[in-house]
Amino acid sequence: MSRKNKAGVSILGMEMQSPFIVGSGPLSHSGASMIELHRNGAGAVVTKTIRNEPADNPFPHIASIAPAGSMINAELWSDIPGEQWVEEEIPAAAREEVAVVASIGHTEEEAAKWVPPADRAGAQAIELVSYDQRTMGAMVRAAVSATKKPVIAKLSPNWKDPLSGVKEMEELGVSGFTVMDSLGPVLRIDIKTGLPLMGSEDGRGWLTGAALKPLTLHYIALLHAHTTLPIIGLGGCVSSEDAVEMAMAGAAAVGVCSVLMIRGPAYLKTLTAGTEALLAKLGYASLGEIRGLFNRKKHTPFTGAPEFRFSPGVCTDCGRCRTVCSYAAQRTTSQALDVDYVACRYCGLCVSVCPTGAIELQWKEDSQI
Ligand SMILES: Cc1cc2nc3c(=O)[nH]c(=O)nc-3n(C[C@H](O)[C@H](O)[C@H](O)COP(=O)(O)O)c2cc1C
Ligand code: SF4
Ligand code: SF4
Missing domain, CATH: 3.30.70.20 (Alpha-Beta Plaits)
Known part of the structure; x- marks a missing residue:
């Protein structure tokens, strides 16, 4: 049975019950948490990033900050072992029909090691993420040769020129892009103490949520003008209006992370119903209809x-x-x-x-x- 949502989104062969994909983060920390997101209407869920060694996060490492809907975090990749992800967590979620995207970082060697078992475990797609742009091409090559499932490259605003490797990745066989990752390094200071809000070594973290949206839109529209591959717009979507804006910039599906951490997974239902109602009010049948509308307009x-x-x-x-x-x-x-x-x-x-x-x-x- 097709679970295609009313907003009309199904990308990379995934059967999506809503156009919202939960981005890699604390809410997707385990199989059980991904099932919870699925029950709340997630179209797909990206795992917390799987690496060779579990992360040891500093204390504290997440804070809600102004402007509303924004966050700073110094959280690293997943704090549970990769073996547990591929033996227990992904299979558990896949059994419950969660459209699981396995996030794998941050090196070529880790892509080669974790893509095959993540594929066998039931992930419907792979998302590659790296702090260092220079490793992405090699990661894509390793992933594409290890699976027939779609491989998505997550682009980072912290890279010197985030779109410069897009053509090479397309030639290597990437299936789509996630735009984008958290922005950083950034700093917030507790004015009662003069100390940083984040407990990382240098007190710095990364910015996510509402404050990111204009930058995300810029990169989605730029990338959309250069590729026909699907783009998952991720970074700063906190409302149905934001989702529509991301689609108009060129997103084929909309990612959400911070807003669900702040408002809870049930907010997915509000977002989905709100987007369907908003599309109808604006006179559109689906998000697909407005995908890339911005680049089709002649802005003079x-x-x-x-x-x-x-x-x-x-x-x-x-x-x-x-x-x-x-x-x-x-x-x-x-x-x-x-x-x-x-x-x-x-x-x-x-x-x-x-x-x-x-x-x-x-x-x-x-x-x-
Ligand atoms: C606390 C926290 C942890 C995150 N961890 C990861 C991660 O492990 N891997 C990853 O690719 N992105 C991670 N992200 C980034 C998100 O997937 C997403 O790219 C970013 O938050 C922007 O989306 P948003 O504005 O909807 O939050 C994390 C974000 C937050 C807030
Ligand atoms: S025009 Fe708008 S902003 Fe100005 S006074 Fe009236 S309601 Fe307020
Ligand atoms: S548009 Fe004219 S009236 Fe309105 S804020 Fe700008 S300068 Fe003032």
């Missing part, structure tokens, strides 16, 4: 005279538009649109902060194709 810088539009009945007179105008040009109240057109630079900030959509700038519609 606007050169005409933008015009403000105002819906008086919608304005609550909150004053945010007036507060944010650096040029004191925005003076609109619930009574009437009032803009000093000489002082206004048409920066657009007032429109973007309006909570009700009472003010708009017309250039957006004009620049659509």
Whole structure:
């Protein structure tokens, strides 16, 4: 029986019950936790990264930080042995019909060692991850020669030029890409003590969650313009709107990690139902229909005279538009649109902060194709 979801996503031959793939992280630390994610509606689940030696994580190694929905972490790969993953955890999840993607890092030797048993254990795909871009090509080569299952390369924003190896990986037989990994190193300081929030040796960690989304979107759209292979958009999706944005940038499926750690696995159901409703509201039948919409649009810088539009009945007179105008040009109240057109630079900030959509700038519609 096909479990294809209403949002219309099924990638890399996996039978996905939702378009959301849970990224490698603490929530996928074991077979039991992956089954729990599956029961909550995950389309697929990527294991915590399997390596030769279990990780010994510093204390503390995860914190929720501002802006809301963001996190800093200094967590390494899986803290359970690879043998346990391939003998117990992956088979247990596969028996319960979890679409398991085995995450394997971070060297060619580890790819050669762990891809075959992960494949035999029931993983439906392999995801390769590395801190060092130079090892990725060799890892892909080793993985592709060791399995017929799809091999996904996880790209990292911490590499010098994250997309520079894409062509080589395609030639080596990679089946898709995950864009992207956590961003770092980054630092947060506890202002009560002056000490770092993370217990790692240098106090640094990696940034994930909401704060990452604009960077993720940039890389998804860039990669989508250069490949026809499926892209899993991962990094900063915390809402259905984010999922739609990632699809428009070019994602074939949407990854989530931090948001589920903060809101719990049950939030997967909210995300899935919300995405289906949002697609219907926007007039689209599926995420596939909007995949790469951004690159299909002809975005040309606007050169005409933008015009403000105002819906008086919608304005609550909150004053945010007036507060944010650096040029004191925005003076609109619930009574009437009032803009000093000489002082206004048409920066657009007032429109973007309006909570009700009472003010708009017309250039957006004009620049659509
Ligand atoms: C605590 C934590 C641990 C993570 N561990 C791994 C890991 O072992 N392997 C990996 O490839 N990515 C790991 N990630 C990165 C996530 O898979 C994902 O790329 C990143 O969190 C961005 O997605 P998000 O913004 O939805 O959280 C981890 C992320 C977090 C927050
Ligand atoms: S578009 Fe910019 S400059 Fe013009 S009123 Fe709004 S905030 Fe002020
Ligand atoms: S931000 Fe929007 S709702 Fe608030 S005063 Fe301005 S136009 Fe009205």
